[in-house]
Amino acid sequence: MKTILNEWYGPSSDELAEFYKNGTIALDANVLLSLYRVNGAQRNQILEVLGKIADRLWIPYQVAYEYQRNRLSVAWSVNADFDAIETMPEAVMQSVIESARASLGEYSSKAGKRVRDREIRNTIQRQFEDAQSDLIALAEKHQSKMKDEFKSIRSTHTIGFDDVKNNDPVRDALDSLIDESNTGRPPSAEVESARRADAKTRIENEVPPGYMDVKNKPDPSGDCLIWFELIEHAKTTKRRILFVTDDVKEDFYIKVHGRTIGPRSEMIAEMAKEAGQPYHQTTLDGFLRSANAFLDAEVTEETISTVRSAREYTNRVEISNAVLADAMESPISYAPTDLTSVEYDVFLALIRDIESRAEGNSDASMGVPALGLLGSATAAAESRGDVETLERVLELHTRLGASSSAIINTQVSIARVLLREKRPVDASIYLEGAYANARRTQSMRRFDLGRQLAEALIQSGRLEAGRRVLTDVLVEIDSAADGKGSLITGERRRSGELYRNIFGKEFPTSGHSG
Known part of the structure; x- marks a missing residue:
């Protein structure tokens, strides 16, 4: 045979x-x-x-042609991934600082309301302020250390885009192996x-x-x-x-x-x-x-x-068929997500317990011990594509008065699962919520979230809606007073590339007409 x-x-x-x-x-x-x-x-x-x-x-010949045509875009993509990685320390620590500032401010206020004596109240508030300052200083220290490490990794593992454009070492090496005799x-x-x-x-x-x-x-x-x-x-x-x-x-x-x-x-x-x-x-x-x-x-x-x-x-x-790979969709990682079925069932049981205790309880403070668990549940549910559980976690975050950062993280997790399931219309609903929350709190993540929302809208066929969101993002980036920061610079590059890839032209640096 x-x-x-x-x-x-x-x-x-x-x-x-x-x-x-x-x-x-x-x-x-x-x-x-x-x-x-x-x-x-x-x-x-x-x-x-x-x-x-x-x-x-x-x-x-067709291989040689496709290589020459695509090498710069691949080099750009690799460098864009590392641009995103290098901005992670700033994004992560910004989220940590925002969360610490919101949480400590909230509990400082609650503690102050329980004490009538002004001197004691001022002492308590100073302790919260000192804790806040110490946390911010620690975050900034680790941010600097992480940035240095990531830059070192980049220098070892990538070829700069300008080097590829002007004096490509990969192409030079291939030219020494490939000539007219074997092309x-x-x-x-x-x-x-x-x-x-x-x-x-x-x-x-x-x-x-x-x-x-x-x-x-x-x-x-x-x-x-x-x-x-x-x-x-x-x-x-x-x-x-x-x-x-x-x-x-x-x-x-x-x-x-x-x-x-x-x-x-x-x-x-x-x-x-x-x-x-x-x-x-x-x-x-x-x-x-x-x-x-x-x-x-x-x-x-x-x-x-x-x-x-x-x-x-x-x-x-x-x-x-992703428009762009994004390396910083979720600045906070809560826990390992490779849980066994039994371990995940325990998570689900704990979520049901929190839901039961939160039912009819208007005191947000009862949920504070549960917020860390809900963060871990978000990561675990996303890895399993469990949208139903993610929606329950989002509802609990809202009911228990979680920080805007925690709510945004859960909204983005739901959107990512929906995008994996090729449901960009549904994903855009959650990304709209995350983008609105980030803009309301003036979070540095608003630029990244706006770009993700624009991508989802474009994938769902709402080209003009995607253009409007992307235009808003680019206008805000261009007018930002701190526009020279590495986070904003990297996001300007990625958002500008998306605009160029989708609409076939550069976003204007002035006038802002799409």
């Missing part, structure tokens, strides 16, 4: 070794772009492996037109690879164009093809109950029919792991793990 339906059989260990030791190894654009998502030492390990197979390395030639206008027509037909009939790109790419034909080049190259060289790609959607791989089994059998059969050559494909992390076995490479497990994590993150973003 194997001789008749060979495409349904994965390669044996000996066949796999043949791909690595003697086959053409072709790289996808997402593999080249992944070099911007690892640190310098990890990048060197990957480049060293590519150097080992330089005489058999091949880059389709596909640009097709003639006639050939490209014919290939695109063929690609259109294949996509309409869901012939792999590439048909799933119709959902999230303006031009979904790229994968088909690469595939046509791979077939032609195998036919010309009469050598088997190992294609390294981090695209793991169902139009590239067979998947069973969420598990990736191997390349689509249709692709293996087509390569055999058209070029008479065996075909196999793998991800970059899979390639590096096998390179250790078949090419005597020395890629560390840390590098392989980082490459895998970057691939999984990038594919999650693509599949969910």
Whole structure:
């Protein structure tokens, strides 16, 4: 049966070794772009492996084109993620300070109302003020320490956007490995037109690879164009093809109950029919792991793990069709969220107990011991996608007089779950509430929350509503007196990029006409 339906059989260990030791190894654009998502030492390990197979390395023309077209946006995205990370200390400590100031002020007032003697009352209030000052000083100390640590991490793990733009070390390294001898030639206008027509037909009939790109790419034909080049190259060289790609959607791989089994059998059969050559494909992390076995490479497990994590993150973003990844959606992390079912049931029981005790109790102070538990419940419920419990927590926060920061955190947690469920209309309702609360209290988070709200509105088809919110955010950022702070500077960049990506033009720095 194997001789008749060979495409349904994965390669044996000996066949796999043949791909690595003697086959053409072709790289996808997402593999080249992944070099911007690892640190310098990890990048060197990957480049060293590519150097080992330089005489058999091949880059389709369409891959080279997509790499050149996308490298700056990927570098920008990586740097934007670190911009967000660097602003976290300021956002976190601002939230801590706001919460401490609100809570201590509230209890100072309550304590003062219980004491008639002015001198005693003043002494009590001074103690609260001293505690507030000490907490603020401690927060500022840790903010400075965290900022220094994050800057150090960034300098080690990223290439600055200006460096990529002006003197890209990744592209220089690739140019030393890839030249005219191992890059596909640009097709003639006639050939490209014919290939695109063929690609259109294949996509309409869901012939792999590439048909799933119709959902999230303006031009979904790229994968088909690469595939046509791979077939032609195998036919010309009469050598088997190992294609390294981090695209793991169902139009590239067979998947069973969420598990990736191997390349689509249709692709293996087509390569055999058209070029008479065996075909196999793998991800970059899979390639590096096998390179250790078949090419005597020395890629560390840390590098392989980082490459895998970057691939999984990038594919999650693509599949969910997120407009932008946001690294600072929730400035406060309460507790580990990897709870067992039993532990989560205990959380739910405690929430029911708080609800029972809070029923009909108008004294907000009774809920103070419960607020920390509710914060932990928010994190746990979000990780499980439990919107019903999150809504109950939000109601309790409101009933028990929680800080605006705690209420905002819960509103954002609900919105994030709804966005994961592809319910941007419902998510925008909670983000509107969070944004309104942040603006009312003049929280520094209002800029970030406004941008998130604009994204949700745009995803739900309310383009003009999203434009209005985003315009308000950018106008407020541009007019902020402390606009040179790192938090505001980073948010101005992210909000400006969103405006440019959605509306195709820069937001005006004066006049503020959208």
